[in-house]
Amino acid sequence: MGVASLALAATACGGTSSEAGNSDEGGEKKDMGLAIAYDIGGKGDQSFNDAAYAGLEKAKKEFGYETADIEPTDGETDADKVQRLTSLAKQGYNPIVGIGYVYGPAMEEVAKKYPKTTFGIVDSVVEADNVASLVFAEHEASYLAGVAAAKATKSNTVGFVGGVNIPLINKFEAGFKQGVEDTNPKVKILSQYLTQTAEEGGFSSPDKGKAAAEGQLEKKADVLYHAAGLSGQGVIEAAATEKKWAIGVDSDQYQQEALAAYKGYILTSALKDVGGSVYALAQSVEDGKPLTGTQTFDLKVDGVGLSESNPEFAKIAGLADAVAKAKEGIIDGSIKVKTE
Known part of the structure; x- marks a missing residue:
């Protein structure tokens, strides 16, 4: 490893x-x-x-x-x-x-x-x-998630849901936005944070995640990336219910038993080992x-990365190649990923 x-x-x-x-x-x-x-x-x-x-x-x-x-x-x-x-x-x-x-x-x-x-x-x-x-380097994995989102979207609108508005989660958002914009500048990015402090439940409230995701889905977002801990389960549920893509975080959420009902709609996950x-x-x-x-x-x-467990990942035109190219660019330094 x-x-x-x-x-x-x-x-x-x-x-x-x-x-x-x-x-x-x-x-x-x-x-x-x-x-x-x-x-x-x-x-x-x-x-x-x-x-x-x-x-x-x-x-x-x-x-x-x-x-x-x-x-x-x-x-x-x-x-x-x-x-x-x-x-x-x-x-x-x-x-x-x-x-x-x-x-x-x-x-x-x-x-x-x-x-x-x-x-x-x-x-x-x-x-x-x-x-x-x-x-x-959460921002690096999030950049790859942004590349994937830009390749997978059909509505040209994607969403980011952050658990708490703090510098750590801002890194996820910054990398994701840059990955989307570098891949397709025409894609609109919706961003929302669930709470300002962890004490308010931003990382532990699936209902808050679900509500935020539903709002973004109503605005035509068809790929939602979350960095929200337990709250992210609500984001994934909302996306799957509308048959839209979700991008998980930290663990390979496609493989998680508790999320098995939604796995067909978990396109990938930004991994953090x-x-x-x-x-x-x-x-x-x-x-x-x-x-x-x-x-x-x-x-x-390999401390961070992007999962490819969902077979659909390889079926979306140009997605896997774009992610591989971006990964190569980040590693060789030709792509500098922002942290804010």
């Missing part, structure tokens, strides 16, 4: 899994494995969090150790996250990964208290000697060379 090979080529220092259990606190030495703390929407979102869980399952199977995956609670504070991460560190899990930028402040605090534990955070950068910041990054961090700890610092997963190392 490209992600794992990139990550494991990095050099870093820190504790190994056998040192977990935290002599930091003077407690009994334990030997526990990977733990992940989910982002908003939790396990079962068929997208971001489930991608992380796939990485945990791979590590569990390969290394044969104990793992933990912990759900968030509604309306929780940074103090709740501090408590969760602290509890996992005290139990001796190593590494411990916060799935999502929301863990930033809590991880900064907890990582200082447990310097012999390796921590990871997805989609954010935390500066600490024992933290690996796992970040992705969260699972690969989680696994790579676990393997680095297992090998005694824990990753730290910023680890960037981009198109060049």
Whole structure:
């Protein structure tokens, strides 16, 4: 896997899994494995969090150790996250990964208290000697999604639905728009964000996603791309109901069992190998060379990409070739993808 090979080529220092259990606190030495703390929407979102869980399952199977995956609670504070991460560190899990930028402040605090534990955070950068910041080139995968949308549309109108209006999701929108415009400048792009803050449910409300998608479909959009976590299920449902195309995100949503009723209308998904990054961090700890610092997963190392699981992907005239050409351009640097 490209992600794992990139990550494991990095050099870093820190504790190994056998040192977990935290002599930091003077407690009994334990030997526990990977733990992940989910982002908003939790396990079962068929997208971001489930991608992380796939990485945990791979590590569990390969290394044969104990793992933990912990759900968030509604309306929780940074103090709740501090408590969760602290509890996992005290139990001796190593590494411990916060799935999502929301863990930033809590991880900064907890990582200082447990310097012999390796921590990871997805989609954010935390500066600490024992933290690996796992970040992705979402804009590159989104560019490819834009190319696909521009090739698939018949109405010359496509839509983007973002979960929360934050810089991270703005990257998805920027890449998508550029991909559409570079492929066919005549295509109109409708954009909508579900909420201004995560606390308002932008990543965890399929009903909000469905309502936004229905509004775009009424305006003649026939390809809808979402970057909205669990809310994206509503976008996919709305598109499928109207027999229009949806483009999934993070995981290959065509393959998700919970979305099987709509899979015929999931043209593709902008992939983000969260699972690969989680696994790579676990393997680095297992090998005694824990990753730290910023680890960037981009198109060049297969850290992001575009799925081709739906047979219809190959049947739309010029689509697969256009995506392949765009991918080549991004990797060789001839295409510079915007992040905002």
